Amino acid sequence: MDKPPAQTAGSSTYTPFLLKLYDLVVLTISNSYAWHCSTAAVQLPLFQSSLGRRHLDVGVGTGYYPANALKPTSSSDNKAPPCREIVLLDLNPNTLDLAAARIAAAAANPQRHVAIRSVVADVTDPSTLLRVLPPGEEKFDSVSVFYLLHCLAGPPESKNRVFDLLRDYVADEGVLVGTTILGEERPMNWLARRLMTIYNSKGIFDNWKDTRAxxxxxxxxNFDEVDVRIVGRTMVFTARRPIRASSS
Structure with missing residues (x-):
């Protein structure tokens, strides 16, 4: 059996206890008052609008976005969601277990059933990633990377190589969507600066130098069609039409 990939400072933070606080601290307080990129008004609608039949979620957090995207909007809404399969990819088994359980609960109605598969892997490690999730066999209608990049260690020039890998998982008519908190180039209020300082000092974030450019x-x-917006301190992006190696 393969040895599980080593945890990083960013991934190991998410213990079962801290995950209980994640939605309140990150998705409610921080998004509203520090990063100024609303979960309800910006990030969840982006996730919902892009969700395809086969979806790959990289850096899964608590599973908030897919779980809420799959929930019926009312007690009478039994219409099957477009998504029928979700693959969850993360370094931390705690986040994978919580996200999988949350998504399963949201799609408990047989008419809304979604197959869920969890993969423990490091998205920055090509050799491991390609072995556990071969892109030649796996293509997804949608791929999401919400609040992942700012947690990766290293300069932004090395982080953006993640797109080189994820491109090959996006179907020809598929879409890659994501959000990330930028570094010093964006203005900060006192709460944002305090959180940035704490999280970067602990290795939870490594994003002081992260830039939109x-x-x-x-x-x-990696993609022919790219849309980028800046909302508060957050870069919100959508990418379509992956550039295949044979055509580049």
Whole structure:
């Protein structure tokens, strides 16, 4: 049996106890008052609008986005969601277990059943990633990377290589969507600066130097159609029409 990938400072933070606080601290307080990129008004609608039949979620957090995207909007809404399969990819088994359980509960109605598969892997490690999730066999209608990049260690020029890998998992008519908190180039209020300082000092974030330009270059290197918005301190992006190696 393969040895599980080593945890990083960013991934190991998410213990079962801290995951109980995640939605309140990150998705409610921080998104509203520090990063100024609303969960309800910006991030969840982006996830919902992009969700395809086969979906790959990288860096799963608590599973908030897919679980809420799959919930019926009312007690009489039994219409099957477009998504029928979700693959969850993360370094931390705690987040995978919580996300899988949450998604399963949201799609408990047989008419809304979604197959869920969890993969423990490091998205920055090509050799491991390609072995556990071969892109030649796996293509997804939608891929999401919400609040992942700012947790990865290293300069943004190395982080944007993640797009080189994820491109090959996006179907020809598929879409890659994501969000990330940018570094010093964006204005900060006192709460944002305090959180940035704490999280970077502990290795939870490594994003002081993260810039829109570097990440956008990585997206445009791999996709023909790229849309980037800045909302507060957050870069919100959508990429379509992956550039295949044979055509580049």
């Amino acid at each position: 570097v990440f956008e270059e990585g997206l445009r290197r």
